[in-house]
Amino acid sequence: MSCVTSPLSAAEPADRPPHGPVRLSRSVGALVGLLSVAAALAAGHLVAGFVGLSASPYLAVGNTAIDLTPLPLKDFAVRTFGTHDKLVLLSGMALVIAVLALVAGVISRRSPLPGTILAVLLGLVGVAAVFNRPDTGQLGVFAPVVSLAVGVVVFRYLHGLAMRRALDDQSSAEPATGIGDQAPSRRTFLVSSAAVAVGAGVAGLGGQLFGNRVNVEASRNAVGTLVAKTKAPAIPAGADFTKDGTVSFITPGKDFYRVDTALTVPRILAEDWSLRVHGMVDRELNLSYNDLRGRDLVEQTVTMTCVSNEVGGPYISTATFVGVPLRDVLAEAGVKPGTEQLFSTSVDGWTCGSPVDVVMDPARGALLALGMNGEPLPVEHGFPVRIVVPGLYGYVSATKWVTDIELTTYAARQGYWIDRGWGVQGPIKTQSRIDSPQGFARVPAGKVVISGVAWAQPTGIAKVEVRVDGGPWQQALLAADVSNSAWRMWRTEFDLKGGGHNVECRATDKSGYTQTDQRVSVVPDGATGWHSVSFTVQA
Template identity: 45%
Template sequence: MRTSRAWWPPAGVLAGAGGLATSYAVAELLHVRDSPVVAVAEGVIALTPGKVAKWAIDTFGTDDKLVLILGILAILVVVFGLIGRWAHRRWWAAASGYAVLAGVAALAVLTKPTPSLIDLAPIVVGLLTWLVALALLAEWLRRWELVEDGDDPAAEPMHTRRHFFLVAGAVAAVAAAGGLVGRVASSARRRAEQSRRLLRIEGVTAPAVPDGVVVGVEGVSPWQTPNDDFYLIDTAIIRPTIAPADWELRIHGMVEREIRLSYADLVRREITEDWITLSCVSNEVGGELVGNAWWSGVRLAALLAEAGPREGADAVLQTSEDGWTCGTPLAALMDERNAMLAVAMNGEPLPIEHGFPVRTIVPGLYGYVSATKWVVDMEVTRFADITAYWTDKGWAEHGPVKPASTIEVPGDGADVPAGELVCAGVAWFQHTGIAAVEVQVDGGPWRRASLAATPNVDTWVQWRAVVDLPPGEHLLRVRAVDAEGRTQTGVVADVLPDGATGWHTIGVTAKA
């Protein structure tokens, strides 16, 4: 890269990095949750078809959002490089390129819930940085080019190049400073974490694992899933950070009276607590997107009864702070199940990742139609009048959980001693319960396993069985029987549109 022409694309990339850094810094200084890149990323997620979203979750797991951000940044590097090339001969094309990028970011920000003009400030600052930085770099590149072409014999080549690299260093310093300022100013999460650590909620108790709920087989999932190990599925690139003092819930729509609750109002009410298992609709047969925790909160049935749903209402459209929505059957929120506005998980205030300060928990429903983290709005309505985030992507409108069972011991593909083998795992069917678990070897008869105790029908149950394996390769299958006597189906179905079905099957090799 000894000539000026080779430096036009890097100059575009450097100017682009400076603009991104300053927009990030302004977003953090003004406490705008979505910086332009984040807003665009969440816009991409919102527009992604359901099958593509499922593929991303299956392929990248919890790293899917990181992959998306890296992909957007990679595309921006290419675009910034092209803009740098355009600036060499057609400055208007470079300026137009920046304007298009700013327009895409502005559209992503303005389509978020309750946007304001202040949300556009990071985009405006970023655009101005792009234009000024590239103009300064282009000025010295053009002077360098004149020297190379002999059109400015009085200029010294080394002097001209030195000035270009000085300007490039200054732009790089601005980019680094913007990133540093953004990191220092990023106080929202720190403030939320501090308020969470200091929070004491009257009526919330520490969990005590019930007697008899474990089968005592090493390798089976712990009865209580620790907060740090509980599965995480959400669409937020940057998770909302809400201090309890700033949280408010509005219950409105087809109701006799609108209710607005502050956090203090909520936790002054009677606290209910229970063991509840949550499982994701994206969980494959034998998957790990399931966990069991001790949840504490306020029952939704009482709150909705106070609001007084009107005749004809059959749904509640829940909305998260980040704009995510789901439609929940009104009946499921008002029947005898312990549907709640949860404020604590395993005896501690909710982790931010799991919805602090308040989230919704509804036993017996998949989370995509019920478990709203950072919930701030509940509109009592009708399914005929609404759509929601995942139903717009092809998932079913109603999402009752399906019975499921897994073999956790031994592992798939394991070598085991021939003869008697202990196998074990978990089964769940929230809001109905599990009555029996059956194990099959090589397509033979189904044999009943022994079950551990459970405190209610909303939790998983551990099971244990002993099978006899002669030397050789074997297939083990498991199925559950629910509390109403129905056997878990062996028909294989994908997670889309309303949850996977089929019997979990593993292969083992028994060695003499």
């Protein structure tokens, strides 16, 4: 009796190959995960280019990470990485996201479900980050939603192609190795993967280009020359000792320190800018750029200092600002009794509370600044308009891209950094710094010039003293005194023998206060202590 074999029993079905269940190799799974996340982020960035770059899921998560980072870690980042802290954050985020993408692909070697779940979770994080950002409009959430959808669709699509490729490879006794001999499924996977990679690159670049399409430089150029009716005192030739190693008295815009929370610099046209002044006032004001531009402008040379500046640190710079006296604007609005702080908000949502009594003090000269060092404000330093309040650390005085001012109390509102553990008032402390010689420098024997800078805004510097190796204090020669709201350069000389030496400096302000030698960290309201430098005199 003969046995007849049916066609169905002659071979295993295509989805159950003879060598067991189909699964992706680790490298292919990882590639699928990586390409899917790249496509998701690029798609979200492209949409954000039209609705506002701050809505990009990548940037929104980065900004949220900045907001949620504990204060000690933020202080460490600024101290360690300086103005490169944002680049370090974005690079670290890219690394973490890449690892998660690789993991998503590897754990999805048998089924797309684990990777899909992880993709959805990552997408929801982006949606939540954008939804809670104060600087994204109602359409902003569209960017992370598109990002989530693209990530899931691309992941499942590439995963399906990869599974078909794996099935063909497993079913073939001799898998093809040459490009021309590859099975259709393998060619389709490779072509699709390449297309996704190229598409992600084009979308990401397109989002960046569209997001920066606002021609801020044209708007800056259209402002023209800002001529102050009230001029600042001219900077005398002897205002610094650059030949002896100090920084220049006026800091060029490109060298002016920048410490802020903005991952992307806001790009606002002067013609689109407006300022609302409200709260505890007699009348609300809504001012345009032309409203300020048409007023009598004043000029003031101011040294600005960051509260994160360690003893001897670099986060201090000086510029000549042109703008409208903030006191005049507040007087026009009418400040009600009981008002304690000027609560200002940047276009990117950053907030700052300045003491009203300081802002209203005519001796301080607080400004709504429009210009800096003879030109309209640089974009990264607050164009079109920023606040400058001499004598206060920047975290309570220097709102860039300001768009809202509310007169209120400290109990009612707390600024960005106050809510994170920093002091409320933020007066600048009397400090000094050695610029030359630098730490561990080797200098010739004989007369050694020691130079630096001191500041005590708005009191002014009366004297600076220097000592070497714990010896007697020697009073330094001070450069010309430009303004109590500006720093002051100093220099002195010592006849030193060969070998290692340590130099210290201390400043005394015009009130008679001499800076303390007690070392205190920058938290919560600024560092204190004498700056010291060790160097070697060559025998």
